[in-house]
């Protein structure tokens with residue numbers, strides 16, 4: 068089923084199922100609401116049903132709010148963001164943080180503030196040309212957010228490049244790590260609500276980098292990956308890049324199955340838990 072293939076009747080049915088799901092949620096009947104959302108998205112590509120499903124499956128504050136809390140808690144001197152788009156996640160940055168934002172097609176609407184430098188290019192081109200440390204006056208990246216191309220191998224290369232620019236106490240965040248279902252996790256986008264196959268990166272890091280702490284915070288809409296203890300000298304991923312890409316592209320979504328929360332290191336979306344995790348990292 069794709070958006071283009073659903074009939075008018077299917078779309079009407081999906082809207083009606085969504086409205087019933089919303090009512091069930093309001094009545095506190097979570098599993099009934101989830102089941103109705105599922106029926107809705109099985110009839111037609113209806114993003115509002117997926118969004119409601121995400122809030123039911125991943126309750127708590129959305130990723131923008133959690134990102135804002137992380138900035139206020141860590142007060143990083145430096146921040147690097149891959150995938151800037153309209154600047155909504157950049158808006159979480161504090162005025163005292165020096166920022167590098169990378170996006171081939173940023174759409175900020177107004178000039179960025181003085182502490183934010185935007186690089187209008189792909190992240191692969193940026194990392195081939197620049198050293199983030201040098202761009203930051205010799206400082207490491209203290210906080211990073213990877214939210215560019217939604218394909219696993221791009222996010223993996225971003226991770227490798229970002230980790231090189233970090234210190235051991237830096238924090239690396241990654242968006243779209245907890246797919247709601249197989250359809251929204253495909254590499255080719257067939258739904259409006261889309262997380263792509265970034266989940267593969269979580270599986271890879273949790274298997275091949277036991278030296279890292281790798282978790283997914285259960286934020287709607289699609290989970291926020293968090294990595295602690297980066298090692299800027301590690302060559303484990305870079306030295307086997309093509310082999311690892313082939314190995315993880317071959318994995319079927321079914322490998323997540325009923326183990327999805329455990330496989331992706333899901334943690335509760337509660338600020339006390341997130342703060343505790345952040346505070347467990349090695350201090351600078």
Ligand SMILES: C[S@@+](CC[C@H](N)C(=O)[O-])C[C@H]1O[C@@H](n2cnc3c(N)ncnc32)[C@H](O)[C@@H]1O
Pocket residue numbers: 149150151152153154155156157169170171172173188189190191214215216221
């Ligand atoms: C989901 S949006 C980012 C949203 C933003 N981080 C936020 O939360 O407000 C993804 C962005 O990644 C950018 N992008 C796509 N391919 C990219 C690449 N290869 N390198 C860097 N950015 C890329 C797109 O232009 C798009 O603006």
